[in-house]
Amino acid sequence: MIFAVILAGGTGSRMGSTDMPKQFLEIKGKPILNHTIEKFLPNPRFEKIIVLSPRAWLGHTREIIRKFTGKNDRIAVIEGGATRNETIMNSIKYIEKEYGLDDETVIVTHDSVRPFLTHRIIEENIEAALRYGACDTVIPATDTIVEGDGKTISAIPDRRRMYQGQTPQSFKAKILRDTYMSLSDDEKNILTDAAKILVMKGMDVHLVQGETFNIKITYPYDLKIARSLLDEETV
Numbered sequence: 001m002i003f004a005v006i007l008a009g010g011t012g013s014r015m016g017s018t019d020m021p022k023q024f025l026e027i028k029g030k031p032i033l034n035h036t037i038e039k040f041l042p043n044p045r046f047e048k049i050i051v052l053s054p055r056a057w058l059g060h061t062r063e064i065i066r067k068f069t070g071k072n073d074r075i076a077v078i079e080g081g082a083t084r085n086e087t088i089m090n091s092i093k094y095i096e097k098e099y100g101l102d103d104e105t106v107i108v109t110h111d112s113v114r115p116f117l118t119h120r121i122i123e124e125n126i127e128a129a130l131r132y133g134a135c136d137t138v139i140p141a142t143d144t145i146v147e148g149d150g151k152t153i154s155a156i157p158d159r160r161r162m163y164q165g166q167t168p169q170s171f172k173a174k175i176l177r178d179t180y181m182s183l184s185d186d187e188k189n190i191l192t193d194a195a196k197i198l199v200m201k202g203m204d205v206h207l208v209q210g211e212t213f214n215i216k217i218t219y220p221y222d223l224k225i226a227r228s229l230l231d232e233e234t235v
Contacts, residue, residue, distance in 0.1 A: 001105055002126055003173075004040040004049040005091040008033055008061060008112035009080030021057060022217060023112040024064065028230045032217055033061070034068040035115035035230075037075065040108075043122055050094060051112070052080035052087045085180060088194055092173050101174055106130060109194060110168040113217040116229055121168065121210060128206045129170035135206040136195040137214070138163035166210040169194050179203065 008023045023033040033051070040049050053061040062077045069075070078094050080087035088109055095101060106129045108122065121137055128135035141162035147155040171194065180188075180197050187200060195205045217226050 001047040001095075001099060002045050003091070003095055003105070003107050004043075004046045005088060005107045005109040006033070006036060006040070006049065006051045006112050007080070007084060007087055007109060008051055008053050009084070009087045020060075021054065024057070024060065025217075025223070027223060027226050030068050031064050032115055032226070033112045034064060036110065036112050036117075037065065037069060039115065039117050039119075040110075040122070041069070041072070041074070043119070045126060046074065046108075047099065048095075049075045050091050051075065051077045052091055053077055055079050083191075085188070085191055085194055085197065089177065089180060092177050095173060101177075103172065103174060104130070105173045106170060107173045107176070108168045108170045111216055114167055114214055115217070115226070116211070116213050116215060117168065118211060118214070121208065121214065124208045125168045125170040128208050129172060132204065132206040133175050134169075134171045134195065134198050134203065135208050136169050137166040137208045137210040139166065139210045139212055139214075140164075163207070165193065165195070166214050166216070168208075171198075175203075 024031050037049060037051065040046060051061060058077060058079060065075055065077065078090060081090050091107060095105065106126060108125050110117065125135055125137065141159050141164055144159055145157050145162045146153055147157065176194065176197060179201055183197065191197060198205055213229055215222060215225060217223060
């Protein structure tokens with residue numbers, strides 16, 4: 001079985017003066033989260049679309065989904081964890097409890113504030129996860145990447161080998177869970193995303209080509225870009 005896992009656990013601290021997490025901010029009259037959910041709903045391969053929310057916002061999340069998307073048994077809203085990866089683990093626990101977990105169970109994990117992913121990206125993530133066990137959506141780096149300590153440059157990697165990570169990141173759920181559980185607390189503390197769980201243990205993560213417009217809405221400026229992209233989608 002295949003599940004969409006939408007990570008809506010962030011607080012939006014980098015968005016500036018807002019009293020709610022950024023996934024609930026509206027663009028074109030609809031919360032960002034709902035725009036994202038709507039990219040997954042048309043795909044019949046998903047058994048369930050699991051939305052993970054902070055505990056304090058569970059009721060609000062369910063309400064805006066009901067209001068803007070309607071009652072839909074394919075959508076489940078559950079509580080996220082203290083970190084991004086604990087949130088993903090919560091989704092796996094839910095799947096195991098409700099559906100059981102086998103070697104071919106796939107999760108397609110996606111940022112709730114990336115509402116511009118495409119059907120192609122979703123399909124290629126599913127196929128890559130089924131074939132390879134894990135994949136990450138990326139685009140080639142266009143700027144020179146510089147390593148440093150905040151004061152001086154220590155290295156300039158070959159840009160041809162550098163990529164910018166996006167989401168979805170997709171996995172066979174048992175592989176991800178078991179590898180995560182094998183990490184030490186120190187290893188867990190340096191994780192930045194789910195793909196790194198496998199990379200740290202020397203496992204292969206396949207690359208899926210993303211899109212430059214598959215942006216993450218993080219800063220106020222991103223809202224302006226998002227509104228322009230939505231204008232183009234409705235033309």
